[in-house]
Amino acid sequence: MTEGRRERADAARNRHAILLATEELLARHRPEQISMEQVAAAAGVGKGTVFHRFGNRMGLMRALMAERALALHEAVTTGPPPLGPGAPSRERLLAFLDAVVDVVARNKGLLAALGHAVTTAHKPEEDPRSAHPVYQFWHDHITSLISQERSDLDAELLAHILLATLHSDPILRLLEQGDGQRLADSLRTLVTALLNASAGRTEPRNSRHPNAPQR
Amino acid sequence: MTEGRRERADAARNRHAILLATEELLARHRPEQISMEQVAAAAGVGKGTVFHRFGNRMGLMRALMAERALALHEAVTTGPPPLGPGAPSRERLLAFLDAVVDVVARNKGLLAALGHAVTTAHKPEEDPRSAHPVYQFWHDHITSLISQERSDLDAELLAHILLATLHSDPILRLLEQGDGQRLADSLRTLVTALLNASAGRTEPRNSRHPNAPQR
DNA sequence: ACCGTACTGGACCGTCGGTCCAGTTGTCCA
DNA sequence: TGGACAACTGGACCGACGGTCCAGTACGGT
Missing domain, CATH: 1.10.357 (Tetracycline Repressor; domain 2)
Known part of the structure; x- marks a missing residue:
């Protein structure tokens, strides 16, 4: 996982926020209709960040x-x-x-x-x-x-x-x-x-x- | 199915062609990556036709x-x-x-x-x-x-x-x-x-x- | 033959997954 | 403490796709 460097503090924070936002969206909407953009917005980050972290x-x-x-x-x-x-x-x-x-x-x-x-x-x-x-x-x-x-x-x-x-x-x-x-x-x-x-x-x-x- | 009118001959032909094309595509490619356009093209009909018939x-x-x-x-x-x-x-x-x-x-x-x-x-x-x-x-x-x-x-x-x-x-x-x-x-x-x-x-x-x- | 209509097909639209990259910021090292 | 560097950020951008629309076509009843 963490080879060499530690995970940056803000990165960890955003990572957590994204996961959390996904959870909430998943709880409220049908899973196939939540978009990555929605997730990003809900987490308060840019779309690029989401893709950077999770591919x-x-x-x-x-x-x-x-x-x-x-x-x-x-x-x-x-x-x-x-x-x-x-x-x-x-x-x-x-x-x-x-x-x-x-x-x-x-x-x-x-x-x-x-x-x-x-x-x-x-x-x-x-x-x-x-x-x-x-x-x-x-x-x-x-x-x-x-x-x-x-x-x-x-x-x-x-x-x-x-x-x-x-x-x-x-x-x-x-x-x-x-x-x-x-x-x-x-x-x-x-x-x-x-x-x-x-x-x-x-x-x-x-x-x-x-x-x-x-x- | 056939309420009132009969199904038009060309319609039946196309319907069959579409089903057939779908079959073939399904056999060759992963199902989630065959698009409706592909199906239409493979069947030799327009996209509208496919949607008209199958919603x-x-x-x-x-x-x-x-x-x-x-x-x-x-x-x-x-x-x-x-x-x-x-x-x-x-x-x-x-x-x-x-x-x-x-x-x-x-x-x-x-x-x-x-x-x-x-x-x-x-x-x-x-x-x-x-x-x-x-x-x-x-x-x-x-x-x-x-x-x-x-x-x-x-x-x-x-x-x-x-x-x-x-x-x-x-x-x-x-x-x-x-x-x-x-x-x-x-x-x-x-x-x-x-x-x-x-x-x-x-x-x-x-x-x-x-x-x-x-x- | 001709008329009404069901059928046709491709242009068009909005959305979405994913990419890109210029700017930012945390972390390490001296 | 400060500087350098890489990792991270985020939004503009792209291509593709599902689905709509509608003007034109041609089938089938009469």
Whole structure:
């Protein structure tokens, strides 16, 4: 981050102001209709400053998201069980999903703002590999917990499925109406059922569309 | 559709050309970077025509999606089991999910193009109620099948969760690489586990985690 | 054949993401 | 303390895009 120099005081102040302004706008307006100019104006800085600090719209959203997710990140890596290390994987997983729903519920618009772009670099093939760090972390964590508990499952894919929930508009809508608990409950049900399922129980690869690629 | 007059021949021709051009562009380029002008040019019509027929970007995507989903719609409502009526709900559900994955896999970019907007009217509070008809239908169908099999579950929410899968960028990426079978398998596993789970097994509404990180 | 109208298409508009660069200001070092 | 230098600032500017408008076109009914 800070290579060599420290961050200049005014820069830090403006950076904070921009993030704050974005937060407020996000809380009040639909995320896809807040413009960078609006953000700049609301923060009381020039547009150039915003772009200088955050590169582009996505960068701004990423930074904001990263900040919001920080507490959770710490709770998971160094906090007490069941979120932190120490509890059995199953408990950690359930606790983590609860916590993630919580974060998302408190940041309704933000996830939507990131949108699909969360994991995508959209410019002329930048590096299609790198996902949003927050997503990356969440996904890795869930993957690891699932596979610890059930090594026979496709943990990685299932983690994507679970997280996909949080990008869904109808579900975001529910969250807006305060139905976070309902979502958390269903997620618990789902995961519990998954972890309890007997291993060979699901019918294996049936022959799909003939020209569907294998793997 | 055709109230009173028939659709003019040239209009039909152009409409088809536009849809076709959109398809091709969608297949070649990232969906968020194809512009309406491009579509118009590729279809060999003026921009006005495109807007006249489809209203706006979303309308175009909707129309295309509706067309793509038509076959599935018919298979479900009037086709033979297990997709159509007649088979037990569980079989129908599994078959339907397979089929949906198939449709999505064959239309990679399209879902992403619709994006979150699938269910949202974005203009100044138009009618936040109405979802994309295709989504609506898929959701209703899944909800109904789940609740027939397991009336104790929150079928509606679970249906949203299952469908959310298809809007996820990482998963769309997998689909692009031909991993449709892998996704279908995991979905089957998930649903089977869910339907098999013993009723009271999942811990009921615990009072969210006390040490969930704040803010 | 001819009339009314639905359809057409390109000029046009306002907005927005992003760039640029000249001026400013914080920080380091002597 | 002061000077030099780079980092930061911010607003003018640009190209692109979604969407509107409307004069002209040509389809289809009669």
